[in-house]
Amino acid sequence: MLKTQEYCLNFGPQHPATHGVFQVILTLDGEKIVKAEPVCGYLHRGIEKLAEARTYTQVIPYTDRMDYLAAMLQNLGYVQAVEKLMGIEVPERAEYLRIISGELSRLTSHVLGTGVYALDIGGFTGFLLCFREREKMMDLLEELTGSRMTLSYARIGGVADDAPEGWLEKVDRLMDEMPGYIEEYNGLITGNEIFQARTKFVGELTPETAVNYSLSGPVLRASGVNYDLRKNMPYGIYDRFDFEVPLGTNGDCFDRFYCRVREMEQSVRIIKQAIEQIKEVDGPVMGKVPKVLKPPKGEVYHEIESSKGIIGYYVASDGSNKPYRVHVRRPSFVNLGYLDEMVRGVLIADLVAILGSIDIVLGEVDC
Amino acid sequence: MSDWAGVFIFFTVALVFGAGGIVTAFLIQPRRSNPVKLEEYECGVPTIGETWVQFRTSYFLYALLFVIFDVETIFLYPWAVRFNNMQFFTFIEMIIFIFILIVGLWYAWKEGALEWK
Amino acid sequence: MEVNKEKSGIETVTNEIWAPEYFGTNPDYHNMYPVKRVISAGPLEKILNLARAHSIWPLGFGLACCAIEALMGANGPRYDLSRFGYEVMRGTVRQADVMVVAGTITKKSAPFVLRLWEQMAEPKWCIAVGSCAISGGPFVDSYYVIPGANKVVPVDVYVPGCPPRPDAVLEGFLMLKDKILQKRKVVTG
């Protein structure tokens, strides 16, 4: 066999398919990848070090800027960790508002994930179609929290303020239309033969390696592992809603993508049930929380199910009003740990499909 | 002589159109050359390892097949333009020409030149 | 196009942020490589600026959350960037006209932001989107963040916000158009 020469290629920081500044140094033999070495850290802003110099409430805006696509779920993780540390009771209405805005945030994140994945595979119209719905959802979130993306809506002990007049009816109306929109996505993107040819049986992941490499979120569930924190370890009031957890069969890029689309349908169901139940619940939106939060000395680790996977907050406090140490277990960062072995022997075009299906967000990878 | 003038005019207009764009761009463009601009662009970071590498044959085979069938379509154009006032014989002749190329395509397909090794 | 870079107030950059291996130790790089032309006529530039201003090709290069708003949101169906003709998002640096720095520049990404800027073809501009690109934003006292894109590249238009709304980014593009057409845009208030 004639010897072929390998060469190095930068799948570099500035690249349309890397969802931000993320570099993969590829050793290539023709089009086949021999070795892939991911290099991240181009967006490392040292949030964990900054959090040590901020009070407990001032850390909330930093959690928005990590996974800036589902900001409410990041706030929720941090806020529930501190509440667990201080043992604060959250009023009923605040719990419901957290669920509704959290699931809306998950919907915007999954819609963007669907649209950008269609863009990665080459379908620009899929991107435009998904962004049409995303703008509607961001209008609702902006009406509730005042900001489109970096919401900072959760507070330790409750939420910032109550839903404005008529907001819940607007959300309800949009949720009635969502199944129709999701049918459109399926028709345009999921049913597309070229899309299926590019993503089916590409980058397959066995359940054992997925669990061993502690991948989480749609990446784990696409391999058939039934592990969703909202079901297995319910936090907040998730046990009052019934919804299924979509699972994939052979863990390839198509299953990861399709799990996200079906999770959107489940989020719609949760929001509709939450809106039904919040009608007869009213009361304060903020629990009894001292002006200056001084949690007792101790540590807590609390994790919730964010749109990219399990987001976990480890908060250690030394009794002062500033956290002693905040560590964030970031799903996109851990999901990338297995990228090197996963793309060995794969063509470059499939690397784009695999990287898009893991759905990383660089603010979260580099923290 | 006159029809040759037509060809000559067509040729010079094409030349002027092409070269003219390049020359005016050279004259009026703002130019700032510095060492980094002349380096190769690879996603914003310097390249790793040596980049003068012999490429694999499958790239060359794909290019070869493309050129063959591209040239074939060029031959089809004049025939298609003068299609309606031609006798039946030229139609048969062109069908034979196309058939020969289809045999070539079938052979390349069978030999696996299209699959990516 | 005589956008006078010297007056745009780029202060000398501390050596440690600047990437020394690219430009030796001379931090003020403007007069090292002046812009040269074979023919430079005033009215000719005005005509060329008309074409340049109405079809700026942005470089698809998003760093952080501002990229979602500036590049994706502005290109989305509602805040349509292609109404102004700026929607051709180029992947390579060689074909781009404006570098939209949308996000935080960290010490690890400063050399490649600078390299991208130097490899862009003249005439080129830079829009700094978001408070991280203007002055470091919420991460200004981090050990790894460069406080502002103007420490690395000369910036023409600043779009404040964290992240700015997509229509603020459109306003930034239109201000850049006015700057290219030499129309002095007096910003009141």
Place this chain on the structure above:
Amino acid sequence: MKERVKAPVEEIRQKFPYVEVDEQQTVIVPADKLLELMQGLKNEFALDFLTNETAVDYPEESKFELIYNLNSICHGYTMMVKTSVDRDNPEIPSVFPIWGGANWQEREIYDLMGIVFTGHPNLKRILLDDKFDGHPLRKDFQWESVRE
């Protein structure tokens, strides 16, 4: 919140005598017995999902505290395991052979905190560039602020 399945901390205490358990059900193990305990936890107690691994710097007690959070997917309980390592030569065996997920998390701890993990496949800096000196997340890390 609904009462969760409790982690079988008592059986662990009987099975591994060198382990203490504090009031929050976190298992504290000396550094040299770490791998043996972790292997036992994964095999007998089905704690097959390492969600989180992080380190905290306690300069006054001159030690680094390493925190491992383990989940069990089939039984549905979680557990926190803590070890501590001396601050002057922070050297601890890597748990990468047991859970593959520790690969990048340990590289991040090495990068930001400076704890060396023996037995790690490629222990290099992951977030900061290689010319960066010092480990930022240590309490005594100084850097000049760039605020004008």
